[in-house]
Structures are given as C-alpha cells and as structure tokens.
Amino acid sequence: MAITVKVMRRPSGEASYLRATLTGMALTFRHLFRPRVTMQYPEETSTEQWRMSDRWRGTHRMLTDEQGRAKCVACGLCPQICPANCIKLVPGEDEEGHRYPLIYEIDEFRCIFCGYCQEVCPEEAIHVGWHYENAEYSRDRFVYDLERLCAQTHPVSTLWDPSDPRGE
C-alpha cells in the first residue's frame, strides 16, 4: 500500500515561492541599512546599549581605611560562608588588640563569584568587583594575596539593584 502524505492546502499567497522570495529579499535589503548595535570591544568598553550591570560580580577588591590598611578584621565569616572554599585567612592580633589578617588569599580559579563574602562581611571590607579583564600569563597569578586585593582600584559591585529597595 502506498504511503499517503497529508498535503496542506494553503492559499497561493502563502505557498508562493515567488512572493516569499521577494518578501525575503526586501527584508534582507532593509537590514543592510539598520544601525549596528555591535560594541567594538577593545576600543569601546561600554556604549549606550551595552553597559555592564551594576550587580556584576567580578574579581575581588579589599577596601582600605584612611591609613591604607585593609578594613578586614579577620572575623572569619567569609571563609566560613564561601561555598567554593577559595578564601584562605590566617588571623592575627596587634598589641592594642585589633585583629587583622596575617594572610588573606583568594583563589580566583576556585571562586564561583557568588558574592556571599561581600554580603556577609560586617566591615564592608571584601567586595566582588565591577571588573572582568583578568588575563594572566601564569596560573599562580590567579591567587590574589592581600596586597593585591588592596591595590585593586576598580569599582565594586552593588550586589543588588540600587533602584529596588527590597533588594537591600
């Protein structure tokens, strides 16, 4: 028995190859003159249409106080909450009883950029950064020590949308 194939009966306006082709050609021609939205990346880093979100979570930055010391008090909350276990913290204490980090290292390869460290920090010291150009020549350069974290100058992430009070 022959196989029967159901053939849709469509009006010739829909089925016409000629009309469909001409419509398509007109469409592609119109697109020739559309404005481009491509951002020329290395030259331009943000345009009207392409801007990084304020909530972008990039590589970390440690904020410092007026004397240039890290704001961190080595409370240990960030290594505690870190789901990727990428923060290494050895606390120290000076003669006045102020705690400070002896070693503070973040392995940016392990980091999943969840931003919990910034969220949990009581001193607003560690932040995820508004930054993405991270290339290095060797793998060990991706473990950021305290000095390097303090030296970063890029803006920090807001983690929530500033215009939405519920976020905070």
Next chain:
Amino acid sequence: MTFFLVSSIVKMLFVFTMTMVGVALLTLAERRICAWMQDRMGPNRVGPQGLLQPAADGLKNIFKEEALPAQADRTLFMLAPAVAFTPAMLTFAVIPFAAPLPTRWGDVPMVVADLPVGFLYILAITSLGVYGIVLAGWASNNKYSLLGGLRASAQMVSYEIAMGMAAVAVLLLAGNVTLSQVVARQQAALWFVLPLTIGWIVFLVAAFAETNRVPFDLPEAEGELVAGYHTEYSAMKFSMFYIAEYSNMVTASALMTSLFFGGWDIPFTTWDETPPWTVAKTVATLAMFLAKTGFFLFAYIWVRWTVPRFRYDQLMALGWKVLLPLSLGYLALLATAMWYLHAVLDWAYGAKFALALFGLNAVLVVVLAWGVDRGRIVSGSMAGRRA
C-alpha cells in the same frame, strides 16, 4: 603584429589582475554584506574597513599545512583545483569591457580576444568548469566529496541547456555570436533585457545554478555533505576552489551585463559609442561596465543570504520541467515574433522593433509570474501527485 602582441599581453595582464583583485574584494564584500544583512559588522579589523582581510586570508592559506588524504588519487587530487580555476579565468577573454582605447599606434579594442565565435567559446569553456569539481570529488576518495561532485555534474549539465537556450534568444536578436557585436547591437537600440526579458530571467536562474551559488549550492551543501567536493582540501588548494567559485561569479555577472544589459554602454547617450575614441570614453565606459557587473555580484550575495537551498528533486524539477520547456517555448515564440516583424511587417531591427518585442515580453512576464505564483513549481515532492 608587434603592436597586437604587446597590446594583447597588456590587456591579458590587466584583465587577470582586475579579476583577481575583484575576486579578493568579492570575498570581503560577501562577508561584510552578509554581516550587514544579519545586523552584524563583519570583518573590519585588518586595514581600513577590513580591506586587507583578503590579503590576510591569502597569506594564512599559503602558510597552512596541506593535507593529502592517503587514499586519494594523488595526480587528480592535485590537478582538480587548477582545472576548476582555469576555465573561470579563460571565459573573461572574450568579454568586451570598455570602449576602444586610442593610442599612438592605433585604437585598441578593450577585449582580450574579440573571437568571431565568442559566445560558442564561452559555452565550451564554462562547461569545462564542472570537470574541476567532479575530479575533486572523485579524487578525494570520500563518499561525501563524490556525492558533491556527482551533484555538481548533474546540476551543471541540466542548467547549461537552459542557459544556452536563453542565450540563443540573444544571438537571434543580435544576429551574431561575437560579443562585441552583441554589445554594439544593444547600443544601437535597446538593451536586450527589454526585448528579451524572459530570456534574461531564465539566464539569471541558470547562471546561479551554473556557479553553484545558493539556492543551488547542493554540490557543497554543508548541512548534508560536510563541504561537498572540497571536503578533503586544505590550505591554498581549498582557496583555489573559492577563487574559482568567485571568478565564475564575476564571469557570469560580466556575461549577463554583456548579453542583456548593454555591456559597456552608458544608457541615454550616444557619446560613449561614437568615434573619435578618447581615454575619457574608455574610462567612463569601463566604470559603467564595472558598475553593472558589480550590481549583479551584489545580487548574487543578496540572494545567497536570503533564500534557503533547494532540495535535490526540486532542483532537477526546476531545471528540466520548468526552465528547459520555458526557454524552448520562449525561443519558438520569439523566433515567430521576429519572423512576423521582419518578413510580414517588413521592419528592420531598431528601437521600434525592440519595443514591439518588449511589449510581447511584458505580457509574457505577467503570464509567467502568474503561473509561477499559482503553479507552486517549487514545493513539496508530493505536490505534483495530489489527487
């Protein structure tokens, strides 16, 4: 004799360089225009507006490693790219591209070889082009390549007939197969696209099929055959197929310009085709020729990035069941009309004659458009078998 030899060699070099530069720019134009049609930028990094991109591509392809398949037929495998490339360049020899150039030693006709058998030469040479593709497909010893080669041969043989038939209409009207005479005939009255509209439409479709361009790019259909006949080719050999494809496009566009759009004729003026020849005339007509050819090249690119590929049975149906009967019927009708105008009404060829034929063609175009619109010529494989 010396003058003839020297001028011929200079013309050859000029035409070859022009075609190769044109091909290089065409690869860039294709990528940029396709990008624009898709709201992208396209390659714009190498040189101003990406103009040096073809040079960078060429350099890359020369330095790439050549892979030679172990089971391939070595000689044919090496030979195929050259066989594909050569006919594409040879065709350009008979196409007149500008008004004669006056020099101190006499006028130089701006065509490499004004062969008395011009058009027959083109038909002969273009049909050689398929050898490169078939040999490449066969020599690769790869199933997909072979399928691509077979498809190419079937397709080119099918569409060559329709293309030839459409061109015969031109030859009937021109009364000559020399391309410079065909162009001169168009300068005398109307461009042949008006009195031969249907012929031009058939020629256009067949030219797309002959150059293996979308929607007829089945020999290299990447979704079905990997890359078809050039699957196994790498580096500069692969690039040669590319150059061959693009030079075929250039030649087909130039041919369409010469046969149907007046060649190097500048419309609405007789300044360009009357002696005395000057350098200004040569330059202006060359620019006109390039502009017309460029428009058709743009059309090639435009169509490629608009329409999807045909299915194989649709391709064959279009070639044998539509274009061939259409061109044959058209030829018979046209010959009758010309006989009527010549013998019964006793008109000589001129603007009135051409306009009368244009009237006939206008009617035929409307009928054809209506028929194509209703007839669903390109539709499902079961459409023809509906009860």
